[in-house]
Amino acid sequence: MALAACQLTTGVHTTVAHLGANATSTKCCWSLMFKRDGFDELLARTDWPLRISVNRMFKCCSAVCDPGTLSEVELARSYEPFRTNESTLIIVRHGESMWNEKNLFTGCVDVPLTKKGVEEAIEAGKRISTMPLDIVYTSALVRSQMTAMLTLTQHCCQKVPIIVHNENEEAELWSQIYSDDTKNQSIPVVKAWQLNERMYGDLQGLNKQETAEVFGKEQVLRWRRTYEVRPPNGESLEMCLKRAVTYFKDNIEPQLMAGKHVMVVAHANSLRSIIMYLDNLSPQEVINLELSTGVPMLYVYKDGKFIRRGSPAGTKEAGVYAYTSNLALYKDQMLQRTLTKL
Template sequence: MSTLILVRHGQSVYNLENRFTGNLDIALTKLGKQEAKNAGEKLIHFKFDFAYTSTLIRAQESLNIILKKIHQTDIIVIKNEALNERNYGSLQGLNKEETIAKFGQKLVDSWRRSYAVRPPDGESLEDTFNRTVPFYKQIIEPELKLLKSILIVAHGNSLRALIMYLENISAQDIPNLNIPTAVPKCYTFDENLKILKMNYL
């Protein structure tokens, strides 16, 4: 069997301020750091072969806190922009409530939650899927087939894309999927990458 753990980074400054973050490089809050420590406590009995994260500091810092907590700071860490948060375009940095007041709840919800609709000058979840999932299939799946244990610490939308692929979630159903910050999701696979078990820890 192989194991895959997915973790969304802890709370960032822009999460706290209710702003669209996207691929802006925003740090963790004090709470976000504590959330990452809490995630590490849940992973204390796992032994990982590799860890993957994005090129953004909030994911890297969350991963570093987790690895320190589980005493595995010596494992190989691969950073790749394929795991970055989606680009929210001209919405990045804007307050979400103010954006809703300006554009309306329905339109903002379609920008945030739908599969194919792009925010102005930004990426849709479909765009994110089309860079995140090929990276996963090319780089990470071969390791899982070798029965490795993998930790991925990334972002709400890059993880939504991965979970959409892993669990075969449709474009119609993906708007209902929310990824909580710093709550590990564990997948156990057989040698053919069939999911044997999946659960939040």
């Protein structure tokens, strides 16, 4: 299984010994390949994994295939997020919750995942297991936090997700980590109520089908899918958007601007709001946007713009490993050809 992970990471089916023995030659071939095809200027700023030095990648893969070769600290250090003018944003709606399963209006009621939701979170983790991550943002609700933690258990960096407690000075002081090595093996997880699901007011806890039978399908549809209409004593999508997007602009976007790689795990409506901002959608377009539970979506942040890459289908998809599908396929084909000749 570990060898398969290495093969998926490199895009080449060969042995680890073969990879290690040819690290220097391969690195030279990569440089020549990019220079010959006019990509030499791209090489300095092309992000993960094309920018990984081959020696470092082989070190990481060898450690995965033989955990005894490196200590936990050394293994954590062999995985380092990469700093370029591009950064990644991964968006995940939480896995199925117990009230999703019962078809109830959930809103800001704090309910956990179902068994299916747990499986969806783990599958999401597998899809993004070899993508760089520096920091994770979740809502203040447990279904979002469960999803984030389960997703991170699948990540190849083997770092420990640690929830940041900054509610007050005492909480921040009591949760301090005093080991630099431990910090290097951790991924901070920041909770924010602004990323919570839309508050559905008097509808929370009601069955959606029964509510439609009482108030009529059209009225319930207006409450759920109209941009400006509020459910009784609840939030409209417009109100949810204001808090979620404001938080994104003030806290998450600066991380991306600094070259950090970010994952946001939240809810259907708070993520709809953020996607409306990222994709410049109209109110009509956003109310028709469907987000499946536990399915990651990938964006690239570059030159102040967000480029939507869609949802990685799995770790074998070439597009997961680069910022354009053509460049990813080109890299895979050329690396295969180079190692075949060695």
